[in-house]
Amino acid sequence: MRINLTLKIWRQKGLKDKGRFEEYKVADIDTSLFFLDMLDILNKDLINKGKDPVAFDHDCREGACGACGAAVNGQVHGPQKNLTLCQLSMSYFTDNDTIVIEPFRATAFPIIKDLIVDRSAFDRIMAAGGFITVKSGSAPEANTVLISKARVEIAQDADKCIGCGACVAACPNASAMLFLGAKISHLANLPQGEAEKKERVLNMVEQMDAECFGQCTNNFECEAVCPKNINVTHIACLYSEYLQGK
Numbered sequence: 001m002r003i004n005l006t007l008k009i010w011r012q013k014g015l016k017d018k019g020r021f022e023e024y025k026v027a028d029i030d031t032s033l034f035f036l037d038m039l040d041i042l043n044k045d046l047i048n049k050g051k052d053p054v055a056f057d058h059d060c061r062e063g064a065c066g067a068c069g070a071a072v073n074g075q076v077h078g079p080q081k082n083l084t085l086c087q088l089s090m091s092y093f094t095d096n097d098t099i100v101i102e103p104f105r106a107t108a109f110p111i112i113k114d115l116i117v118d119r120s121a122f123d124r125i126m127a128a129g130g131f132i133t134v135k136s137g138s139a140p141e142a143n144t145v146l147i148s149k150a151r152v153e154i155a156q157d158a159d160k161c162i163g164c165g166a167c168v169a170a171c172p173n174a175s176a177m178l179f180l181g182a183k184i185s186h187l188a189n190l191p192q193g194e195a196e197k198k199e200r201v202l203n204m205v206e207q208m209d210a211e212c213f214g215q216c217t218n219n220f221e222c223e224a225v226c227p228k229n230i231n232v233t234h235i236a237c238l239y240s241e242y243l244q245g246k
Helices: 035-048 120-129 149-158 166-170 177-188 197-210 221-225 233-245
Strands: 002-011 020-030 097-102 111-113
Touching: 020 035, 120 177, 120 197, 149 177, 149 233, 166 177, 166 221, 177 197, 177 221, 177 233, 197 233
Parallel strands: 002 097
Antiparallel strands: 002 020
8 A cells, every 4th residue: 555645844953953844745655664764765855856864863673772763743653552663664654644753852862953862861871880890700500590580570671671762752851760760670680780789870860860851750651652661660669779779
């Protein structure tokens, strides 16, 4: 099936540019394609006409890297649940639809150009403590590390976070608590993370606050839009680890 669409896309040359929506028409789009493929078609047409293509982030296009991200008709990563923008199928849309596309909106994510935002605040939070420095050596035998199956599953669930920033963009406070909660919970539930757990949580929370993210007020928008379906219980783990660290 093929459809025609009207696209209203946010165009902004940089942080100091005011920015505005521009309207484009795309025709004969195959609904078997994905959303970024559709943007590729638009950009090819713009380049052929000597115009500036729409800038957007992408890398693996398999929902694993966290590079892509934009709001589609007001919904972070688009209307399909638990998917990244690159996994959004054009079959969701119908002929003659109007699609509004804009970047993630958050003070901590300044716009670089068009749909690309600077998410290096996440990198600085990770650099503040999202790692272990103990020498763990080679992989031990499976049964020599005493850790329950339940804790392993919690750590693995938290480790699914790809740092895409959807939780921040969807939160009315632009909070990074789900991101940080996942990173803290991951190592807090593994024996390798025990040695530095106090310094880790205090340093990462301090860095998060320095990056001007908002505070969590339990709206749960973050969990609703997370493409990896990460649960807000990891935020509770963050609170617990922080209080113990203090």
